[in-house]
Amino acid sequence: MENSTDKNVTGSLKEIAKGIRRGILTSIYTAKSGHYGSSLSWADIAATLFFHEMKLNERDSRATLVNSSVEISDSSKRDIFVLSKGHGAPTLYSAISILNPEYVSQEDLLTLRKMGSPLQGHPVRKSLPLVDASTGSLGQGLSLAAGIAYAIKQKKENRRVYVLLGDGEIQEGQNWEAFMSSVNLGLDNLTIIVDKNKCQLEGFIGERMPLENLPSILSEFGFYVQCIDGHDISQILNSYENAREISQRNGKPSLIIADTTKGKGVSLMEREPWKWHSKLLDEEDYSIAMEELKWKN
Amino acid sequence: MEELNRVATRDGFGKSLLRNGDDPRIIVFGCDLTGATKTNEFAKKFPDRFCEVGIQEQNAISMAGGVAIEGLRPVIPSFGAFITSRAYEQILVSLGYNDVGALVVGTHSGLAIGKDGQTQMGITDINVMRGIPRMEIFQPADAREAQQITDYLLKTNNLAYLRLSRTPSPLVLPEEHKFEFNKATVLREGRDLTFIASGDTVYNSLMAAEELHKEGVESSVISISTLKPIDEETILNYAKRSRCIVVVEDHSIVGGLGTIVSEIIAKNGVGVPMKSIGIEGFGESGAPEDLYKKHGLDIEGILRTSLNFYKNARQKDLFFK
Numbered sequence: 001m002e003n004s005t006d007k008n009v010t011g012s013l014k015e016i017a018k019g020i021r022r023g024i025l026t027s028i029y030t031a032k033s034g035h036y037g038s039s040l041s042w043a044d045i046a047a048t049l050f051f052h053e054m055k056l057n058e059r060d061s062r063a064t065l066v067n068s069s070v071e072i073s074d075s076s077k078r079d080i081f082v083l084s085k086g087h088g089a090p091t092l093y094s095a096i097s098i099l100n101p102e103y104v105s106q107e108d109l110l111t112l113r114k115m116g117s118p119l120q121g122h123p124v125r126k127s128l129p130l131v132d133a134s135t136g137s138l139g140q141g142l143s144l145a146a147g148i149a150y151a152i153k154q155k156k157e158n159r160r161v162y163v164l165l166g167d168g169e170i171q172e173g174q175n176w177e178a179f180m181s182s183v184n185l186g187l188d189n190l191t192i193i194v195d196k197n198k199c200q201l202e203g204f205i206g207e208r209m210p211l212e213n214l215p216s217i218l219s220e221f222g223f224y225v226q227c228i229d230g231h232d233i234s235q236i237l238n239s240y241e242n243a244r245e246i247s248q249r250n251g252k253p254s255l256i257i258a259d260t261t262k263g264k265g266v267s268l269m270e271r272e273p274w275k276w277h278s279k280l281l282d283e284e285d286y287s288i289a290m291e292e293l294k295w296k297n
Numbered sequence: 298m299e300e301l302n303r304v305a306t307r308d309g310f311g312k313s314l315l316r317n318g319d320d321p322r323i324i325v326f327g328c329d330l331t332g333a334t335k336t337n338e339f340a341k342k343f344p345d346r347f348c349e350v351g352i353q354e355q356n357a358i359s360m361a362g363g364v365a366i367e368g369l370r371p372v373i374p375s376f377g378a379f380i381t382s383r384a385y386e387q388i389l390v391s392l393g394y395n396d397v398g399a400l401v402v403g404t405h406s407g408l409a410i411g412k413d414g415q416t417q418m419g420i421t422d423i424n425v426m427r428g429i430p431r432m433e434i435f436q437p438a439d440a441r442e443a444q445q446i447t448d449y450l451l452k453t454n455n456l457a458y459l460r461l462s463r464t465p466s467p468l469v470l471p472e473e474h475k476f477e478f479n480k481a482t483v484l485r486e487g488r489d490l491t492f493i494a495s496g497d498t499v500y501n502s503l504m505a506a507e508e509l510h511k512e513g514v515e516s517s518v519i520s521i522s523t524l525k526p527i528d529e530e531t532i533l534n535y536a537k538r539s540r541c542i543v544v545v546e547d548h549s550i551v552g553g554l555g556t557i558v559s560e561i562i563a564k565n566g567v568g569v570p571m572k573s574i575g576i577e578g579f580g581e582s583g584a585p586e587d588l589y590k591k592h593g594l595d596i597e598g599i600l601r602t603s604l605n606f607y608k609n610a611r612q613k614d615l616f617f618k
Contacts, residue, residue, distance in 0.1 A: 051413060051459075071591070075366075076367070076368065100437065125366070125394075125395050125396055126396065132366070133362075133363075134390065134394040134395045134396070136390075137386060138357045138388055138389045140362075140386075140391050143355070143356045143359030143360050143362075143363070143387075143391065144359050144360070144362050144363040144366070144391055144395070145363060145367070146356075146360050146363060147360035147361060147362055147363020147364045147365075147367075147371075148363035148364070148366055148367055149363070150322070150324075150348060150360065150363065150364060151363060151364045151366075151367030151369050151510075152343070152367060154324065154346065154369065155367070155369075173355075174355045174356060174359065174387070177350070177353040177355060177356035178356050178359075178360075180351070180353075180354060181350045181351065181356055181360070184351075185348070185350075192343065194463075294602060
């Protein structure tokens with residue numbers, strides 16, 4: 001617990017999250033197409049997952065890079081992440097670019113959504129190291145992650161699977177099949193994170209398909225449920241740790257509902273989050289947003 | 298032809314699964330249908346590698362995608378009607394786009410299941426599966442071949458759909474027959490007409506061919522067990538040398554073997570008259586033999602249709618010559 005709240009750790013993760021946000025903005029602005037709001041909302045979750053929580057291969061982190069040539073990271077020896085809300089892909093690409101610029105360089109980020117680029121509009125498995133599943137059709141990612149977790153247990157390996165769902169995405173019925181079976185199959189190596197940014201494409205979830213009692217419903221399903229502030233680094237880190245420990249104790253997957261803001265980190269989006277599912281920035285607003293996310297030391 | 302032993306193709310699948318069950322890569326999913334899909338023996342013998350998810354075809358397919366991402370070999374059996382339609386997008390995305398292999402098995406295909414009625418009959422499964430890139434499609438002519446195809450598919454990493462039947466049908470292929478990937482089986486040679494059939498309809502086509510012989514019409518009978526890809530060479534060969542082609546299948550006449558054969562004939566510019574006998578419209582409850590009769594898939598129906606079609610084709614031929 002001490003490590004999680006270590007000020008140096010949270011401080012550097014905050015800076016990493018900011019870097020991820022800059023990459024999101026640059027790539028989507030250049031592509032002139034993409035989902036700013038849905039990408040920015042999980043930047044803190046991405047920073048904490050990839051730079052603290054997940055066990056990755058040595059070559060995945062630039063801190064240990066020694067003249068390495070770029071090879072696809074061997075996914076069979078590390079933890080796995082499935083981005084079920086595939087439209088949040090720019091966050092994943094940006095996080096990978098900070099993790100290891102040999103995987104995704106700053107120039108690569110500018111190829112988002114271009115023909116032939118590995119940075120496809122929605123994630124394509126194996127297009128880049130650490131892109132572990134093709135997603136984008138909402139509702140399938142949790143089942144994919146559950147299948148991966150099941151296979152890892154079959155192989156008796158000590159690896160964990162993380163999956164990020166959108167809160168709008170939960171409207172897809174397949175999630176509820178997967179909620180049921182992942183508990184029933186005792187997938188204690190699975191952590192499910194819900195990016196609760198409260199908006200879907202056409203507006204507020206609360207005005208379309210409100211599900212305010214989600215935590216209690218999922219507790220009834222058998223999950224250990226934690227509700228946290230999805231932008232508070234130490235809360236996120238603690239929740240990962242609790243999820244791991246309690247899963248191992250109760251033999252079930254764990255679920256974290258992370259309360260987030262669509263467009264987090266960019267004030268003009270935070271003011272009107274419902275507008276920023278896939279709306280684009282003009283030049284002036286882009287400069288203002290990038291100024292806000294500038295590296296300040 | 299003497300009366301042959303009758304066994305359902307699903308039984309051949311179940312037998313192969315059990316026989317190959319020791320392979321630690323194999324993970325079999327259950328959708329509350331172990332008895333119906335003949336996976337119960339596997340489930341009993343290898344409970345650790347049998348993943349029961351209940352009545353959840355969509356979740357089963359996507360979970361299978363995850364299992365395959367981890368390098369194992371998932372097998373997902375259910376009724377063909379449910380697994381290919383309810384879980385179509387999961388097959389496309391979780392298996393197709395994720396670039397993994399898996400064995401999707403659809404039992405209870407076609408009108409042959411009879412009394413359970415239309416919602417239980419897989420009559421569009423070939424049509425929907427064939428649009429998916431990389432997806433291979435197999436349908437055995439009898440239970441022995443079902444076992445051989447399953448043996449083959451369990452050893453590969455292909456993305457495949459295996460179409461099976463519940464109805465016991467005659468062991469129509471010669472005992473020495475060995476399944477070969479993408480190879481049509483010629484069961485009878487005759488210069489006038491060629492039957493192209495798959496699955497349960499191979500036997501009736503063969504019987505109709507014998508009846509035609511009594512009428513003085515000589516026909517070839519080709520059994521197709523690999524539908525995608527398909528042995529174009531053999532089909533073209535017979536299309537060129539016969540006066541007409543008759544495709545016989547227990548599937549919708551839209552998008553099944555008839556469509557596949559007509560595409561081959563059209564794109565190769567072979568001007569041979571072709572007729573499809575299959576399901577028109579939806580299915581319904583009834584005894585399988587009555588349903589086959591209604592849709593012209595019984596021996597008598599195939600004989601009648603093919604004889605008329607052959608006579609017309611011949612007449613036109615003589616007229617134009």
